[in-house]
Amino acid sequence: xxxxxxxxxxxxxxxxxxxxxxxxxxxxxxxxxxxxxxxxxxxxxxxxxxxxxxxxxxxxxxxxxxxxxxxx
Amino acid sequence: xxxxxxxxxxxxxxxxxxxxxxxxxxxxxxxxxxxxxxxxxxxxxxxxxxxxxxxxxxxxxxxxxxxxxxxxxxxxxxxxxxxxxxxxxxxxxxxxxxxxxxxxxxxxxxxxxxxxxxxxxxxxxxxxxxxxxxxxxxxxxxxxxxxxxxxxxxxxxxxxxxxxxxxxxxxxxxxxxxxxxxxxxxxxxxxxxxx
Numbered sequence: 001x002x003x004x005x006x007x008x009x010x011x012x013x014x015x016x017x018x019x020x021x022x023x024x025x026x027x028x029x030x031x032x033x034x035x036x037x038x039x040x041x042x043x044x045x046x047x048x049x050x051x052x053x054x055x056x057x058x059x060x061x062x063x064x065x066x067x068x069x070x071x072x
Numbered sequence: 073x074x075x076x077x078x079x080x081x082x083x084x085x086x087x088x089x090x091x092x093x094x095x096x097x098x099x100x101x102x103x104x105x106x107x108x109x110x111x112x113x114x115x116x117x118x119x120x121x122x123x124x125x126x127x128x129x130x131x132x133x134x135x136x137x138x139x140x141x142x143x144x145x146x147x148x149x150x151x152x153x154x155x156x157x158x159x160x161x162x163x164x165x166x167x168x169x170x171x172x173x174x175x176x177x178x179x180x181x182x183x184x185x186x187x188x189x190x191x192x193x194x195x196x197x198x199x200x201x202x203x204x205x206x207x208x209x210x211x212x213x214x215x216x217x218x219x220x221x222x223x224x225x226x227x228x229x230x231x232x233x234x235x236x237x238x239x240x241x242x243x244x245x246x247x248x249x250x251x252x253x254x255x256x257x258x259x260x261x262x263x264x265x266x267x
Binding site for chain 2: 010014020023024026027030031032034035036037039040043072
C-alpha cells in the first residue's frame, strides 16, 4: 500500500511539499495557544499538545487517502 | 474605556495557575491596533510576550506566503471573472494587506499600479505570449493564467499562507479585545453547596 506514496523509488512531489506545512503547524499552534493562556509556559505546553493533535489528525487523513488510493 | 480581566476566584474562566490580572486598557483601541499591525494591540496593553509572539508568527506566516507567491497572491478583486475571496481572509493582517486596496482602486480607475505592481490585480483583458523555460512561446489567456503557470503550486501555497495569517490574526484580535478565552473548568462549588 505504501508504494502508492513512494512509487518508482522516489517520493512523490507532494511529500516534498508537505514540509511547507511545518511552519504553518508551528504558527497555528503558537497563536491558537496564545489565545487560550496568558503566560508563556502554559502557552508553549498547550502549543506542543495542539501541534500533536494536528499532526495526528493529518496522519489519519493521510491513512484514509492512502487506503482510498490503494482501493482504486 | 478601561477593561480588566479578573483573576481567580473572581473570574472562573481563568484558572489560578494562568490568571494574572490583565488590564485590557481600551479594548476597542487594542483590537483595532491588533488588526492594523498584528501583535501591536497586545503591546499596547503591556502584554509584551504575547504581542511579540503573535507579531512574529502572524507576520512571519504572511510575509513567507507573500514571498512564495512573489507578491502576486495578495490582491483585491471582485470582478465577475476573478472574485478574489481569499483576500477577505488576507485582510485580517491589516496594514500589510491594505496596499492591495490601493492598487485595486487605481486599476479600476485606469491608473498605473504603484510599487512595481505589487499586490495589483491581474489584467484579465488581454492575452500574454511569453517564452517558457525551454524557450517555447506560450500563449496565456490572461495575466492571472500566466501567474499560475509561472508560480505553479507556489501560487496556492502563498495564498494559503497569507490566508491563514489573516485568520490567525482574527483570533489574536479577539484575545486583545476580551483576554484569553479558556474552557469553563469543572464546577468548583464547595462540597454541600446547593446545585
